[in-house]
Amino acid sequence: MPLLDDTDARLVERLVARDERAFNALVRAYERRVFSLALRMIGNRAEAEDLAQEVFVQVFKAIGTFRGESKLSTWIFRIAINLAKNRGKYLRVRRTDAHDELEALDERGPGQDKRENVARIERPDEMMAGLEVEQVVRRAIQELEPSFRECLVLRDVEDLSYGEIGEITGLPEGTVKSRIHRARAQLKELVERALGAKIP
Amino acid sequence: MTDEREPSDDDPESQAVRALLKRSLARDAEDAPDLLPGIQRRLRKRSRGKFFADGWSTANTRTTYLLMGLSTILLVALAYIALGMVELR
Numbered sequence: 001m002p003l004l005d006d007t008d009a010r011l012v013e014r015l016v017a018r019d020e021r022a023f024n025a026l027v028r029a030y031e032r033r034v035f036s037l038a039l040r041m042i043g044n045r046a047e048a049e050d051l052a053q054e055v056f057v058q059v060f061k062a063i064g065t066f067r068g069e070s071k072l073s074t075w076i077f078r079i080a081i082n083l084a085k086n087r088g089k090y091l092r093v094r095r096t097d098a099h100d101e102l103e104a105l106d107e108r109g110p111g112q113d114k115r116e117n118v119a120r121i122e123r124p125d126e127m128m129a130g131l132e133v134e135q136v137v138r139r140a141i142q143e144l145e146p147s148f149r150e151c152l153v154l155r156d157v158e159d160l161s162y163g164e165i166g167e168i169t170g171l172p173e174g175t176v177k178s179r180i181h182r183a184r185a186q187l188k189e190l191v192e193r194a195l196g197a198k199i200p
Numbered sequence: 201m202t203d204e205r206e207p208s209d210d211d212p213e214s215q216a217v218r219a220l221l222k223r224s225l226a227r228d229a230e231d232a233p234d235l236l237p238g239i240q241r242r243l244r245k246r247s248r249g250k251f252f253a254d255g256w257s258t259a260n261t262r263t264t265y266l267l268m269g270l271s272t273i274l275l276v277a278l279a280y281i282a283l284g285m286v287e288l289r
Contacts, residue, residue: 018251020251020252024236024240027235027236027239028236031232031234031235031236032229032232033229034235035228035229035232035233035235036225036228036229036232039228040225040228049233049235049238052235053235053238053239053242054242056235056239057239057242057243057246060239060243060251133220133224134223134224134227137220137221137224137225138224138225141221152221155209156217156218156221156222157221157222157225181214184213184214184217184218187217187221188213188216188217191220199213199216199217199220
């Protein structure tokens with residue numbers, strides 16, 4: 001059964017023919033998802049923007065090798081994840097603090113009551129506590145092992161299936177499930193420890 | 201290495217973590233920058249001007265092509281008339 005629908009198949013044909021308008025349309029269609037995936041993997045906005053641009057350059061260069069054996073989005077995400085992994089290694093070697101932006105945003109008001117139930121902060125008077133939770137979660141994601149982080153983000157943020165995550169990461173489905181399970185447990189522990197509150 | 205426990209998206213713990221993640225990261229996509237100009241610039245540079253080198257091929261409408269075609273026809277017509285006038289003299 002072909003994995004590409006007609007729209008994607010036509011788009012790929014035009015991309016292979018180096019149709020620049022088709023490429024621009026592709027960028028417009030995927031730029032938000034690719035950028036947010038890069039940001040969640042790298043944790044730094046400037047690096048994520050640079051990485052996301054590089055993803056599309058690689059897509060442009062490699063589109064001739066796309067065989068349609070997976071969905072176009074899966075293929076693009078695979079490129080994004082591979083580049084993010086390499087960039088992450090590079091940044092760690094350079095000892096770049098991937099939390100720069102988080103720390104800048106961390107200059108917030110006085111601490112809130114940490115006994116709040118962190119999964120139900122919705123009211124305006126709880127906004128500050130909500131911002132704090134947001135920062136804690138972002139920081140906790142960056143503290144996860146990269147191999148756990150990629151599976152967790154692809155599943156719980158991007159809503160991809162286990163099969164798609166397996167295609168993107170090159171891992172068997174069982175390993176994907178296991179990593180997601182362990183990543184959730186790690187994340188929960190990190191967030192609860194930082195906030196001093198339980199996630200129900 | 202795999203975990204013996206079969207993970208589920210439906211258990212309350214997983215659902216709570218998913219909800220927390222989604223809410224905490226929701227704003228990332230909203231604030232996404234415009235990537236296209238930077239990508240075009242990179243491709244233009246790396247392809248040494250072969251791609252995204254002009255404004256024509258990346259324009260959003262066909263107006264530019266139409267204008268170019270009409271201008272060419274007009275130029276040819278003017279040249280034809282001018283040549284005819286030279287011949288009459």
